[in-house]
Amino acid sequence: MSAHDTSHQHPHDPAALLRDHGVQVTAQRLAVMRAVSAQPHVSADGVVEMARAEIGAISRQAVYDSLGVLVDKGLIRRIQPVGSPARFEDRVGDNHHHLVCRGCGSVVDIDCAVGAMPCLTAADDLGYEIDEAEVVYWGRCPECRALTTTTTTESTLERSH
Amino acid sequence: MSAHDTSHQHPHDPAALLRDHGVQVTAQRLAVMRAVSAQPHVSADGVVEMARAEIGAISRQAVYDSLGVLVDKGLIRRIQPVGSPARFEDRVGDNHHHLVCRGCGSVVDIDCAVGAMPCLTAADDLGYEIDEAEVVYWGRCPECRALTTTTTTESTLERSH
DNA sequence: TCCAGATCTTGACTCAGTCCAGAATCTGAC
DNA sequence: GTCAGATTCTGGACTGAGTCAAGATCTGGA
Ligand SMILES: [Mn+2]
Ligand SMILES: [Mn+2]
Ligand SMILES: [Zn+2]
Ligand SMILES: [Zn+2]
Numbered sequence: 208m209s210a211h212d213t214s215h216q217h218p219h220d221p222a223a224l225l226r227d228h229g230v231q232v233t234a235q236r237l238a239v240m241r242a243v244s245a246q247p248h249v250s251a252d253g254v255v256e257m258a259r260a261e262i263g264a265i266s267r268q269a270v271y272d273s274l275g276v277l278v279d280k281g282l283i284r285r286i287q288p289v290g291s292p293a294r295f296e297d298r299v300g301d302n303h304h305h306l307v308c309r310g311c312g313s314v315v316d317i318d319c320a321v322g323a324m325p326c327l328t329a330a331d332d333l334g335y336e337i338d339e340a341e342v343v344y345w346g347r348c349p350e351c352r353a354l355t356t357t358t359t360t361e362s363t364l365e366r367s368h
Numbered sequence: 369m370s371a372h373d374t375s376h377q378h379p380h381d382p383a384a385l386l387r388d389h390g391v392q393v394t395a396q397r398l399a400v401m402r403a404v405s406a407q408p409h410v411s412a413d414g415v416v417e418m419a420r421a422e423i424g425a426i427s428r429q430a431v432y433d434s435l436g437v438l439v440d441k442g443l444i445r446r447i448q449p450v451g452s453p454a455r456f457e458d459r460v461g462d463n464h465h466h467l468v469c470r471g472c473g474s475v476v477d478i479d480c481a482v483g484a485m486p487c488l489t490a491a492d493d494l495g496y497e498i499d500e501a502e503v504v505y506w507g508r509c510p511e512c513r514a515l516t517t518t519t520t521t522e523s524t525l526e527r528s529h
Numbered sequence: 530t531c532c533a534g535a536t537c538t539t540g541a542c543t544c545a546g547t548c549c550a551g552a553a554t555c556t557g558a559c
Numbered sequence: 560g561t562c563a564g565a566t567t568c569t570g571g572a573c574t575g576a577g578t579c580a581a582g583a584t585c586t587g588g589a
Binding site for chain 2: 545557
């Protein structure tokens, strides 16, 4: 391995990761990457907060731009639960899915029982070139279930909003 | 079957459907239901247009209110493609999924190869009470594929926006 | 070091959707 | 047929998430 082969020298170095993907290294992008790594399923707003805490100041636009670049390069993943702002994570390439609580909106990672690439082979792809199967499970987390345990199983589930 | 058993007398009658779900029958709600039935994956704006064409006038609020009631009662389903307004359909209960084109945003129905309730049994539900598995396939429709056919398989896929 | 081009900042702006409140209208139980 | 309560209308304000545009600043290759 030569000294000029940078592709595997610093596997966990964000700056090297950016360079390897032909992206300029900036303080903003590094802060965004660290924010996404630090807090799984963070929202853009959450990234703004964390990045500002780290480097003092960053514009909302720069955060959106950075997130967009990182998503495009496959360094992070964007998930978009219905009715809530987009969230970002650095677990990419493992085709994992998400479980969202209807009560509090919490998001947790989950693996599919079907296998590594569940449902990616749809019954009929209609000529589409499918590159991703996004699976979101909806339900209620243990905490939210406890809050509304009326001992009886009732079909009406009240919405939090 | 007595004459007062209304639950299965008019399986395709929107008014009866509403009554069976304890919802007042109004011209607006009927028009909204027909709009959603007539055009798969219609947006709220689309419903406004179609309903106005049918009954002459309806307020935007009434459309949103009606859609909300129908979704709550499980008579229609709301889906929310990334970056586009919510869409509605009357195919409910069959656990079908959606295929969204990254290029033009078109949405088509799709059945899962896995079966009737794919992935609903997650490997580990983490104590969550799962009631729905939402699956969205991402890809490019035949038209959009044709537009960017550069004969070579390249990893960079430009976004339409 | 220099500089073209990439990136960031700032502030206005869009869009979809919600919320509000009073008045008018409609529905369905009786 | 009556009438209480549910629904709708008008129309405007408002929110949250995200985008746009123009000018300032920074990055990295030469
Ligand atoms: Mn995840
Ligand atoms: Mn559908
Ligand atoms: Zn919860
Ligand atoms: Zn397309």
